Amino acid sequence: MRVVVTGSNGLVGRRLVSQLVERGHEVLGLARGARRVEGAFTYASVDLTDGPLLTETLGGFKAEAIINPAGMTDVDGCERDPVAAWNANVGVVATLARAARTAGAHLVHVSTDYVFDGEDGPYAVDAKPNPRGTYALTKHAGEQTVKALLPAAQWSIARTAVVSGWPSTGKNNFGYWLISTLARGQPVPLFSDQWVSTSHATNVAAMVAELAEKRLPGLWHTCGAEVMDRVTFGRRVCERFGFDPALIKPSRMADVKLASPRPAKSGLDVTKTAQTLDARPWTVARALDELFRERQEHP
Numbered sequence: 001m002r003v004v005v006t007g008s009n010g011l012v013g014r015r016l017v018s019q020l021v022e023r024g025h026e027v028l029g030l031a032r033g034a035r036r037v038e039g040a041f042t043y044a045s046v047d048l049t050d051g052p053l054l055t056e057t058l059g060g061f062k063a064e065a066i067i068n069p070a071g072m073t074d075v076d077g078c079e080r081d082p083v084a085a086w087n088a089n090v091g092v093v094a095t096l097a098r099a100a101r102t103a104g105a106h107l108v109h110v111s112t113d114y115v116f117d118g119e120d121g122p123y124a125v126d127a128k129p130n131p132r133g134t135y136a137l138t139k140h141a142g143e144q145t146v147k148a149l150l151p152a153a154q155w156s157i158a159r160t161a162v163v164s165g166w167p168s169t170g171k172n173n174f175g176y177w178l179i180s181t182l183a184r185g186q187p188v189p190l191f192s193d194q195w196v197s198t199s200h201a202t203n204v205a206a207m208v209a210e211l212a213e214k215r216l217p218g219l220w221h222t223c224g225a226e227v228m229d230r231v232t233f234g235r236r237v238c239e240r241f242g243f244d245p246a247l248i249k250p251s252r253m254a255d256v257k258l259a260s261p262r263p264a265k266s267g268l269d270v271t272k273t274a275q276t277l278d279a280r281p282w283t284v285a286r287a288l289d290e291l292f293r294e295r296q297e298h299p
Contacts, residue, residue, distance in 0.1 A: 007070030118263020165201035227267030
């Protein structure tokens with residue numbers, strides 16, 4: 001299969017490329033700047049928000065599947081620059097969807113738990129979104145764009161949440177930041193009132209890749225199997241890595257000046273994914289084992 005992966009230098013994208021190549025697919029990785037991932041795949045440096053250039057690049061590859069984990073994920077940054085957020089999280093998606101329609105390719109678009117308001121999680125795949133804040137609004141608009149521009153059989157939307165992996169890919173992810181800070185013996189403030197589905201990038205990539213390979217349509221939750229508050233997760237990290245749990249300092253979202261609102265109970269129900277895919281959502285213990293292994297391999 002000929003597969004395009006956007007954001008191929010990123011946390012999920014680089015793992016997607018590696019897994020797809022390992023499975024024998026022909027891969028075109030797209031990202032801005034120099035190639036930062038080794039492997040037997042084609043790479044093109046592309047500003048994804050440049051619609052004509054992106055369309056031309058995609059047209060030359062003749063993809064059978066397009067996977068889009070790229071996007072503007074800095075929640076507060078999106079609030080400060082809504083135009084950039086819209087261009088990255090909606091405009092790029094529209095270009096990819098039009099290209100997929102032209103080529104007859106299956107589009108797997110990676111979205112987020114933030115499309116929900118966080119008042120009544122964990123959320124099933126068919127729960128009604130109610131986004132709050134620019135990041136959430138643009139990610140929800142990206143989902144709607146996919147649905148509007150492609151036939152139902154030709155798209156998958158894969159929502160994920162709090163994705164971690166080691167090492168960092170240039171911008172800190174939650175797990176990398178948490179482990180690095182604790183390893184220095186520094187205290188870590190974590191929200192006790194935000195419940196999330198923490199995920200590992202390798203597991204997310206495996207689930208998303210399977211959606212593309214099997215052309216499985218519809219909405220999917222491709223995240224970790226367990227929902228817990230961030231303080232509890234932090235203490236689980238301390239237990240697995242041997243850090244001092246006293247370094248975890250519980251705080252509340254209301255006590256911090258945040259540019260954009262965060263959903264409090266934003267966990268995702270992964271029942272459909274666990275019952276359907278061969279790549280099952282990982283438990284927290286499994287994800288922490290992988291983070292531990294990665295840190296040992298790349299200190």
